[in-house]
Amino acid sequence: MSDFLDILGSTALYATAVRLALPILFCALGEVYAERAGLVNVGLEGMMLCGAFAGVIGSHYSGSPWIGALVGMIAAIGVAAIQAGVSINLSGDQIVVGIALNLAVLGITSFLARAIWEGGDVPKVDGFSDFAMPLLSDIPVLGPILFKQGALIYVALVVAVASWWILTRTSWGLRLRSCGEDPRAADSLGISVFAYRWKSMIICGALAGLGGVFLSLGQLFTFSDNMSGGRGYIALAVVIIARWSPLRALWAALIFGICEALALRVQVTDINVPAELMLALPYVVTLIVYAGVIGKSRPPKALGREYSRG
Amino acid sequence: MRIGKILSAAAACAVLATGVAACGSDDNGGSSGDSKLKVAMVLPGPINDKGFNQSGYDGLKQCEADGAEINYQEKTPVPDFEKAFETLAQSNDMVIGHGFEFGEIAHKVAPDFPDTDFVVTSNPLEPEDSNVQHLMPNSTQGAYLAGVAAGKTTTSNKLGGIAGFDFPVLEQQMKAVEAGAQSVNPKATLETVYLGTFDDVAKGKEAARSQAASGVDVIYHIADAAGVGVIDGAEEEGIKAIGWGVDQSALAPKTIIASQLVDQAKMISDSCQEAIDGKWKGGLVVDGLQSGLVDLTPVKNAPAGTQEAVDKARAAIIDGSAEVPSIGGTIPGSGEGSN
Numbered sequence: 289m290s291d292f293l294d295i296l297g298s299t300a301l302y303a304t305a306v307r308l309a310l311p312i313l314f315c316a317l318g319e320v321y322a323e324r325a326g327l328v329n330v331g332l333e334g335m336m337l338c339g340a341f342a343g344v345i346g347s348h349y350s351g352s353p354w355i356g357a358l359v360g361m362i363a364a365i366g367v368a369a370i371q372a373g374v375s376i377n378l379s380g381d382q383i384v385v386g387i388a389l390n391l392a393v394l395g396i397t398s399f400l401a402r403a404i405w406e407g408g409d410v411p412k413v414d415g416f417s418d419f420a421m422p423l424l425s426d427i428p429v430l431g432p433i434l435f436k437q438g439a440l441i442y443v444a445l446v447v448a449v450a451s452w453w454i455l456t457r458t459s460w461g462l463r464l465r466s467c468g469e470d471p472r473a474a475d476s477l478g479i480s481v482f483a484y485r486w487k488s489m490i491i492c493g494a495l496a497g498l499g500g501v502f503l504s505l506g507q508l509f510t511f512s513d514n515m516s517g518g519r520g521y522i523a524l525a526v527v528i529i530a531r532w533s534p535l536r537a538l539w540a541a542l543i544f545g546i547c548e549a550l551a552l553r554v555q556v557t558d559i560n561v562p563a564e565l566m567l568a569l570p571y572v573v574t575l576i577v578y579a580g581v582i583g584k585s586r587p588p589k590a591l592g593r594e595y596s597r598g
Numbered sequence: 599m600r601i602g603k604i605l606s607a608a609a610a611c612a613v614l615a616t617g618v619a620a621c622g623s624d625d626n627g628g629s630s631g632d633s634k635l636k637v638a639m640v641l642p643g644p645i646n647d648k649g650f651n652q653s654g655y656d657g658l659k660q661c662e663a664d665g666a667e668i669n670y671q672e673k674t675p676v677p678d679f680e681k682a683f684e685t686l687a688q689s690n691d692m693v694i695g696h697g698f699e700f701g702e703i704a705h706k707v708a709p710d711f712p713d714t715d716f717v718v719t720s721n722p723l724e725p726e727d728s729n730v731q732h733l734m735p736n737s738t739q740g741a742y743l744a745g746v747a748a749g750k751t752t753t754s755n756k757l758g759g760i761a762g763f764d765f766p767v768l769e770q771q772m773k774a775v776e777a778g779a780q781s782v783n784p785k786a787t788l789e790t791v792y793l794g795t796f797d798d799v800a801k802g803k804e805a806a807r808s809q810a811a812s813g814v815d816v817i818y819h820i821a822d823a824a825g826v827g828v829i830d831g832a833e834e835e836g837i838k839a840i841g842w843g844v845d846q847s848a849l850a851p852k853t854i855i856a857s858q859l860v861d862q863a864k865m866i867s868d869s870c871q872e873a874i875d876g877k878w879k880g881g882l883v884v885d886g887l888q889s890g891l892v893d894l895t896p897v898k899n900a901p902a903g904t905q906e907a908v909d910k911a912r913a914a915i916i917d918g919s920a921e922v923p924s925i926g927g928t929i930p931g932s933g934e935g936s937n
Contacts, residue, residue: 300811304804311800398644398673407655408646418834507800508830512823513644513673517798552805556758556789556812564794 291557301549302433306441307507309545311336311499311516313444315523316530316537317451318495323532324455325488326468326481328592330386331371332496333520334393339364339497340504341397344511345404347413353505356413357440360501361494367393368493376485379594390520398513410512415505416440440498440506447495451534464488468588471595481595496520525574531585544570635874637661638686639670639694639866640679643796649822649843650796650862654696654719657866664871666692679703687711692873694719694866698767704730715878717869719862720767722925728880733865736886737767738774738925739915740858741818743894744840745778746911747856748816749786750904751838752779758814759790760805760828762821773923775818781920782907789814799827806831806839816840816855829853838899845895855900856908859893887915 295301315332322329329335339360346359367389374380402408416438425435434441455461464484466474471481499519504511522544529543530536551566577585637658645655655670662668669690671682679695680703686693687707693714695704698721708716708727718725721732748757757779761768769790776788791805802824806817810832817832818840819825825842826849832839833850841847841857865885872878886892894912897905914920 295812298811300808304808304811308800308804402646407652408644409648410646503800507803508827510799510826512797512799512826513646514797515799517795517801548801549804549808552791552793552801552808553812555791556809556814 292559295553299432304549305545308548309541311502312519312523313541314499315496316526318492319527320534321488322492324465324468325485326590328382330383331389332523334390335364335367335493335496336500336520337516338367338393339500341511343501343505344413353415356505357501361497364497365493368489372486372489410510412509415509438506440502448534448538471590529577634667636690637666637668637692638690640674640682641672641696645672647823648826653843653862657863660867661870683707687714724882731880732882734884735860735892737860738770738922739887740892741771741774742778742922743908744858745775746782746908747897749779749783750907751900752816754813754815755785756814757788758809758817759788760819760821762796764792768820770923770925796822798824802827803831810835810837856897857895861891
């Protein structure tokens with residue numbers, strides 16, 4: 289038992305948790321925009337994978353991880369545009385489109401990796417290496433957890449706070465949310481539901497793409513097939529735990545990160561907790577939250593429903 | 599109406615996705631191809647995983663260089679194994695399943711295709727059908743040598759093992775690493791982490807970094823594509839790592855002390871060559887250190903005397919005086935990929 293407490297008290301555990309949580313957090317923040325506007329975007333996984341792949345391409349040919357990040361975001365926005373076009377303009381089933389996109393991106397990125405590099409042997413590219421922030425990294429406990437990571441962690445924190453402000457404190461955010469609550473009422477007040485839903489999906493694509501970029505350029509500096517590994521689906525659960533709030537998404541993503549980090553850590557000790565149990569923990573939390581045990585959980589009213597005028 | 603359209607588009611996408619990802623074929627074309635031996639391989643993972651699957655693919659490419667006509671299906675999900683085997687058996691002279699789990703499938707399919715040769719890699723059991731061949735590299739011998747190198751190198755006496763799944767073949771290799779390490783350093787212990795995946799590279803990296811945080815200073819992995827992340831994590835933490843499958847030192851030249859070689863490729867191309875020569879026959883083929891099929895690459899980044907200890911252990915295994923945990927034993931009925 290003391291072993292377990294040692295692990296829980298170690299900063300290394302939380303540093304690992306933060307790194308595991310970040311790509312999920314980016315996706316979850318994007319999904320909050322989409323779902324607040326009434327769109328269930330199951331295509332997160334594909335957008336993320338596309339961002340990871342395009343980020344590597346961008347960095348490889350330009351030599352700059354920032355350009356890579358930009359290319360990754362743009363490519364993911366491209367996937368988001370398909371999702372938006374089919375689900376918003378053509379009233380296609382949002383979930384079916386998302387799943388189709390995930391499968392398509394998985395195949396296409398693997399195929400392109402093989403087409404560009406012989407045998408799919410993707411080289412290492414320039415990425416966002418970890419660096420210690422002067423002064424801040426010397427803070428005990430928090431320093432090594434937050435301020436010795438790559439540049440994208442700061443982007444994530446800024447995006448989370450900015451998203452909270454945009455969605456809850458600006459009229460733009462209010463209009464966006466109204467499209468997810470009652471699109472017909474919003475429409476009658478002169479708000480273009482199509483335009484807001486499109487914008488929310490583009491933001492979602494950009495952020496999911498950044499999540500992928502974090503994996504490829506922030507952690508591994510290369511691309512490998514299916515490297516998103518289901519994190520896009522986990523982000524869907526994170527949004528539910530966060531009850532559609534960008535700030536709570538910070539904590540929710542961190543819970544998943546900590547559970548995964550614990551699963552890796554406890555196996556190396558004498559503690560007899562099956563790793564599978566640790567891995568299942570965040571999903572149990574999701575169910576509990578969804579069942580309304582912790583606080584009131586209410587999704588946007590028009591979530592997942594197509595909207596057509598007339 | 600619209601939904602119908604979307605559904606069919608989705609189905610088309612899905613077909614496209616799996617199609618481009620899973621099917622590659624190397625058709626040399628021309629009518630002269632008729633006389634060539636046609637060899638097909640089914641792989642559980644991607645051909646570019648820098649590990650187990652890639653070594654299988656390398657073997658297949660060697661078959662092509664030796665004059666066979668090849669095609670393959672990669673990233674095959676477990677439920678599709680049987681269908682893939684049946685389909686490929688109809689149009690090929692030889693069908694290779696890369697991984698122990700194809701053993702059962704081969705046994706099921708082989709009687710229906712008596713003229714087709716079936717090959718299953720990494721399977722230590724004696725096949726029941728005359729047209730099935732099992733190829734078993736004696737990987738624990740290499741793992742034992744890796745353990746010797748690790749045991750000599752560690753100063754914290756804490757070794758880390760990172761594997762994809764808790765398959766028996768992998769567990770046996772982990773045991774062999776610990777046995778090898780303890781033969782030169784009785785205080786050394788090995789703690790193994792199972793990732794639950796062979797292709798989540800980021801997870802492999804974090805597993806390595808968290809092992810480093812708990813005091814591990816040499817990591818041994820059997821995690822295929824995720825293993826690339828393991829090596830990356832070891833490099834970042836400034837600890838040592840041991841490669842698996844092929845010589846992985848190029849991935850992190852200052853971090854890798856040696857790589858455990860398991861020349862699946864040679865076993866496969868040898869079997870292919872036998873078929874081309876008309877000498878192929880079913881049965882169990884086990885091979886290891888004696889023929890160099892399994893080995894450890896020359897040691898570097900390690901203390902003086904490590905190479906000598908490895909050489910001594912190699913000689914001891916060959917003359918039978920070293921006790922290496924056996925690779926054989928029970929084989930589970932399902933799983934993703936084995937090594």
